[in-house]
Amino acid sequence: MKVVILGAGNVGTHLGRAFIAGGNEVLQVYSRSMESARKLADELECAFATRTDSLDTAADVYIIAVTDDAIADLAARFPLKEKLLVHTSGTTPMDVLQTGSAHHGVFYPLQTFSKEVPVDFRNIPVCLEASSETNMQMLESLARSLTDKVYRIDSTDRQKLHVAAVFACNFVNHMYAVAADILEQQGLPIDLLRPLMEETTRKVMTGEPGDMQTGPARRKNQKVLDKHAELLAKNPEYRALYVTISKSILKKYHT
Amino acid sequence: MKVVILGAGNVGTHLGRAFIAGGNEVLQVYSRSMESARKLADELECAFATRTDSLDTAADVYIIAVTDDAIADLAARFPLKEKLLVHTSGTTPMDVLQTGSAHHGVFYPLQTFSKEVPVDFRNIPVCLEASSETNMQMLESLARSLTDKVYRIDSTDRQKLHVAAVFACNFVNHMYAVAADILEQQGLPIDLLRPLMEETTRKVMTGEPGDMQTGPARRKNQKVLDKHAELLAKNPEYRALYVTISKSILKKYHT
Known part of the structure; x- marks a missing residue:
């Protein structure tokens, strides 16, 4: 498929590479920053734009990969009202794209992206939502060129999924x-x-995390918990984290 | 070497298997519970005891693998005053073993052990402390039969290490x-x-965790943080965790 990527950050960069690896064509990269746009366009060997009114009109899908706060504004400035416009956010509802195009959707790759850390897209779930079945089928076709793990997930479920992902990734x-x-x-x-x-994560790859819990709070060993809090006395912030999380474990397994 | 294991729980079980795999001889398993003692002794094909006065006197090392609360009491009842007596705890100081034997130490395998989840001991750091250089060398010899990752770590460092391990394992x-x-x-x-x-943990296997942080708190995206807290409104405990940990990330990267 032919794709235009709006946004030249981590997600846009990793998606761009994956689209090309999956046999798609990235026609153009858009960013308000000429430097960012050019840099990614150079890497993907495509054109770039810094204004929405110079977007290539020949793409099948236009993919917004910017911070959540900027999605609605960018959609409002999107000029191609009959084109399929999607965002990549876990939190932003699909319908903020309505002002951009009647044909819209969500293409949410559930992974943590850091610059310079390569990822294997075949192992990444992509969560899709679309304003019509036709649009959904286009997104499914695009997603399947990257990964076998393609899920249809609506905005409500996707938001909860994103909260869970914050626990399982950012908080970890x-x-x-x-x-x-x-x-x-x-x-x-x-x-x-x-x-x-490594072992902590390896264990939950096949088992239920709740069944794998170990440690002083799981064993309700108050002496060790008190000793650890005391050892963190010079670092009140980490001490507060220790106490709050231990209480949560105690509550889950001992009430 | 010849070993007696005092305690038939997770740690005693995994250590027993590893000692045998490393070419050592487990002479006997001790537990106050006959059922536990017999079960582990059957698996390790050795004798068992339920009283400290019937401990086999022929071992080189006696290894206490019981809960932290029970270590001092068991040491006080240990009758073989000239034998090398060690515990396996991250938190308990070495000197609680003094009443048991003048020759004492710590043999702390830094790993999470769950029943029925096999572990590869060659990949496990073992942290050692001993009351004399001679005893240390005996423990090093025993530890090296299990793993190449052998560290000398004193009680103070080991306690801090255990707190860090709680964050990196139990809290994760x-x-x-x-x-x-x-x-x-x-x-x-x-x-x-x-x-x-998997990816979150894979990234920190080679990099610094602080450099790998992503997510709404790292990006200081207060709207997403507020939205997530709102999504957790029906679960006040998880909401409190979300807010506390996000604040800690904000503080680390944005002050």
Whole structure:
């Protein structure tokens, strides 16, 4: 399929590479910043635009990959009212695209993207929503060129999914960052913890996370919990995190 | 080496298997519960005891693998005052073993153990402490029969390491469990999140967790944070977790 990508950040970059790898054609990259637009267009070997009125009109799908706050504004300035316009957000409802085009939808790749960290798109679920069955089938065709994991998920479910994803990704990464900080303060290498981190995630790849819980809060060992809070006394913020999360575990398994 | 294991729970079970796999001899398993003692002894094909006065006297090392609360009491009842006595705890200081034997130490395998989930000990760091250099060398010899990742770590560092491990393992698993709950309430399969969970951990295997942070709090997107808190309104406990952890991320990256 022929695609135009609106937005030249992490998501636009990774999607652009994946579209091309999947045999699609990226006609153009749009960004308000000429530097960002040109940089991504150079990598994808396509044209670029910095104004919505110079968008290529020949694409099948126009994909908005900008921050949530900017989606509605960009849709309002989208001039091609008969073209299929989608966004890639987990949180923004589909209907903010109505002002852009009667044909709209959502193309939400459920993954964490960092610049310079390559991802294998075949393993990434793509969650789709569309304003009509015809549009949905176009999006499914595009998504299947990237991955076998294609799901139809409406705006309400997608928002809940995004909250769950924040816990399973962003908050998990923050737990790792806190652990790394504690080790660093002690002059200990984070390598010590990496096998534990790997095993924790490996266990839930096949099992239910709730069945895999271990640790002092799971065992209701109040002495260890108190000792750990005391060890974090010089870091009140991490101490507060420790106490709040431990209470949540105690509540889940001991009430 | 010849080993006696005191305690027949998760840690005792996994250590017992690993000692044998590493070419050591487990002479005996001790547990106050005859059923637990016999069950593990059957698996390891060794003798068992339910009283400390019937411990086999021929072992090189006696390994206490019981809950933190029970270590001091068991050490006080340990009759072999000239034998090397160690515990496996991340939190309990080494010196609680002094009443048991002048020769004592710590043999702390830094991993999460669940019954029925096999682990590869070659990938597990073992943290050692000992009351003398001679005892340390015995423990190093034993540890190296299981893994190449052998570290000398004193009680203070080990306690901090254990706090960090709670963040990197127990709290991470709780984040997964919360995510699974949110999906389940929505009738969505946890399979949707598994690639994200895998990728989040894969990224920090080589990088610094702090450099890998993504998500609404990292981007300081207050609208999404508010929307997510609102979506969790019917679950005040998860809402409190969401707000507390997001604040901690905001503080780390935006102050």
